[in-house]
Amino acid sequence: MLLCFLHLAARRNEIFYLRWEDVDFKHQQIRLYTRKRRDGSLEYDWIPMTRRLSAELDNHLSSSGSGLSEWVFPNPDTGIPYIARQKWMPRLCRLANVKPFGLHAIRHLTASILVKNDVSLIDIQTILRHKKLTTTERYIHRLASVRSALEVLE
Known part of the structure; x- marks a missing residue:
């Protein structure tokens, strides 16, 4: 998930609500949706994937059992996208011994x-x-x- 944020310069909800149908391995691109527009309308862009991101997502798809969820990063407890992960980043930062960041x-x-x-x-x-x-x-x-x-x- 962190690699998606870094390699796509993505916003939180763009990754939380990413579906496998938005990942195009053949053309090495990802469709990201946003509502960050004045009128709040849903808009998408196709963003090229780096080779590393493509390989990691392909590995993630294989290891998570393709077809089990339409979501790329579902909450394992609910099977639906995360709404917020307030404790996740502080915990990762603490484990990495770095100052917390969002x-x-x-x-x-x-x-x-x-x-x-x-x-x-x-x-x-x-x-x-x-x-x-x-x-x-x-x-x-x-x-x-x-x-x-x-x-x-x-």
């Missing part, structure tokens, strides 16, 4: 990695699925200001 921070991490590797602003906008370039610029500006602030520590 799932949306992984989306920011993906943007940060893309910026650090000189990916164009337009490509980052496409990956983050922002309708407006100004939204992406806010992400990037915030990352740049944090980076310069941290340089004070060196």
Whole structure:
């Protein structure tokens, strides 16, 4: 699940409500749905999968028993998507001995990695699925200001 967040720069509900029918192994892409639009309408985009993500999802499908659930990451207790996993990330952070962070921070991490590797602003906008370039610029500006602030520590 974490790899999906990182490799797709996905929002929480985009992964929680991901169905196997949204995973296209043949064309190496995933359909992500969002309601993050002014009118709240449901909209989707096809996002390319990395080879690593495709392999991990294929392994997940095989190990979870294909066809047992329409959901890629169902709650094992209910068989339906998670609504929230408030204890999951803090527990993982504690086990990894890192400061706790939320799932949306992984989306920011993906943007940060893309910026650090000189990916164009337009490509980052496409990956983050922002309708407006100004939204992406806010992400990037915030990352740049944090980076310069941290340089004070060196």
